[in-house]
Amino acid sequence: MRPITRSALRPYVCPSCRSSSFSGRRRFGSKSDQAPDVYDVVCVGGGPAGLGLLAALRASPVTSKLRVALVETQDLQKARAWNLDAQHFSNRVSSLTPSSVSFLQKIGAWEHLDTDRAQQYQEMQVWDGETGSRITFDWSTETSPFEDLPTVATMTENTNLVRGLLSRIAASGDENLSIFSNTTVSSIENGTSQPDGPDLSAWPVLSLAPTNSSQSQSPTRIAARLLVGADGINSPVRRFADIATEGWDYNRHGVVATLSLADPDSPSFPIGTRTAYQRFLPVLGGPIALLPLPNNHATLVWSTTVENAAYLKSLSPKAFIAMVNAAFRLSSADLKYMMRMERPATPASDYEDSHESELTWRLQHTPQAAHVPPMVNGVQEGSVASFPLRFRHASTYISPRVALVGDAAHVIHPLAGQGLNLGIGDVASLSKTIEYAVTHGMDVGDILTLERYTAERWAVNAKIGGVCDMLHKIYNVPGQGPVAWGRSLGLEVIDRLPFVKGFLMKNAEG
Ligand SMILES: Cc1cc2nc3c(=O)[nH]c(=O)nc-3n(C[C@H](O)[C@H](O)[C@H](O)COP(=O)(O)OP(=O)(O)OC[C@H]3O[C@@H](n4cnc5c(N)ncnc54)[C@H](O)[C@@H]3O)c2cc1C
Secondary structure (H helix, E strand, O other): OOOOOOHHHOOOOOHHHHHHHHHHHHHHOOOOOOOOEEEEEEEEOOOHHHHHHHHHHHHOOOOOOOOEEEEOOOOHHHHHHOOOOOOOOOOOEEEEOHHHHHHHHHOOOHHHOOHHHOEEEOEEEEEEOOOOOEEEEOOOOOOOOOOOOOOOEEEEEHHHHHHHHHHHHHHOOOOOEEEEOOEEEEEEEEOOEOOOOOEOOOOEEEEEEEOOOOOOOOOEEEEEEEEEEOOOOOOHHHHHOOOOEEEEEEEEEEEEEEEEEOOOOOOOOOOOOOEEEEEEEHHHOEEEEEEEEOOOEEEEEEEEEHHHHHHHHHOOHHHHHHHHHHHOOOOHHHHHHHOOOOOOOOOHHHOOOHHHHHHHHHHHOOOOOOOOOOOEEEEOOOOOEEEEEEEEEEOOOEEOOEEEOHHHOEEOOHHHOOHHHHHHHHHHHHHHHHHHHHHOOOOOOOHHHHHHHHHHHHHHHHHHHHHHHHHHHHOOOOOOOHHHHHHHHHHHHHHHOHHHHHHHHHHHHO
16 A cells, blocks of 8 residues: 555645635646646546446535546447437346435436336345255235335446436536546556645646547646546556455356346236346356346346356357256256257258257256246347456555545455445445545545545445355355255245345345
8 A cells, every 4th residue: 555645644725725726827837747637536437436426426515516527448428329229228237226226316316317228126036056945035025015015126227327327417517527538547646746836746646648549649637636446447546556456256257148038927916026036056157147127128147157158159049048048947967968069050040949949858857946037038139248257355445545436446246236236335435425524624535534435335345245255156066065055054044034034135125
């Protein structure tokens, strides 16, 4: 970690006093080797976490006058213009817990999302593909038949969320706001003490360059009272702050796809209840999850070995659909066999798909478990993709004048759908910390100010990341040995203890 210098601890100067004292200096300096442009908060990364922070700061009357900047490598205009018809969905979808949704509502962002594209679910069916033991997260035992069932989570396309946040930020006006889109942070270093200007020797100064510019252009330089790294797993801000991370690669990929479903065999009760399904498949290296989207669509997240992911991605649409249906219905031995079947050389339309016929035949000889998802009958073209699964946790989320949020601070296994929810929790906590500092006349970049943030978030995130890591590990032991017995006992016991289950459901709810 960078050492705390005396200048890092110097007293707070309120934004309006500072801008009046700096305006004189800026009048003299128009060349790029002059003092950098100074902001109260600079956020690097315009993903959901970075945009969430900016939207929160702009929404609060306490922090809305801070001078803020956002730097994003990608073209945010594309994110603003993102538009899909009601029958097509992005393949990057996150399950947002009710706490995340209520935070987005509080900052006025939720109303900027297209909520017709979001799907709530009220029930979860989770079971072990090896032992069959099951835990059912449904609320019907907890609520009266006259009440609406509480929501477990809301499925939301990341692009819908990003577009909504950008729209919320735009609605806050452009005063004291700079958005550097299509711009990459090429370097970050501590500034210098200037005789005719402020002492920036402990302030991060960023050099910004256009992402795709072929012309040599002198970089823009900006200084941050507080620099926020919302810049993802390879965070340049984290590197600048010299914050170490711990972690490992799971040697697994998450295969994602947008699917369409057949009508369910029996109508849901209460009408309109939607269910998320997850089956742990130790023999294939991880769980498969099918999460509901509007109009009888669903999003897939299948955590599996790198080889299996490559195999699945190479299949024809028909064969891919057969594999997904098989993964929720067939035995481990059948699945292992089907995952090794040869792929025919002829294009999919020209042959009767061998995976499909294999599934049909094997289903006739497999007793069917209750509560499997409806059959998948379509896969959206171009939606099958995979992402490497990793665990990372920063040793701290703060350093003088630096804070990390979202994937820059922690990356966890997606089996509980918590990664982005943790990021939104960070944003809620950091924006509250900044609000507190402004209200109490403290320096927003001061390490003592930021302590509140890391104290509130680090242990919570470590606990949830650790539970996901442990679940990944215990559900990766194939066979019927003691580990399988122990985990099935765990699920069965939890399923029969209403109080414990209720506690877990409330935690899943967030
Ligand atoms: C298969 C899969 C399924 C998942 N499902 C869920 C789920 O159901 N629920 C859930 O809560 N989470 C889920 N997650 C996790 C979730 O997707 C991530 O936690 C979330 O997207 C991270 O958001 P972020 O804003 O922190 O980072 P990112 O989305 O990575 O954004 C970082 C941004 O920083 C920008 N950037 C990077 N470097 C620079 C630079 N030098 N200069 C300028 N800009 C830069 C990048 O362009 C990017 O836009 C899932 C993850 C995976 C892999």
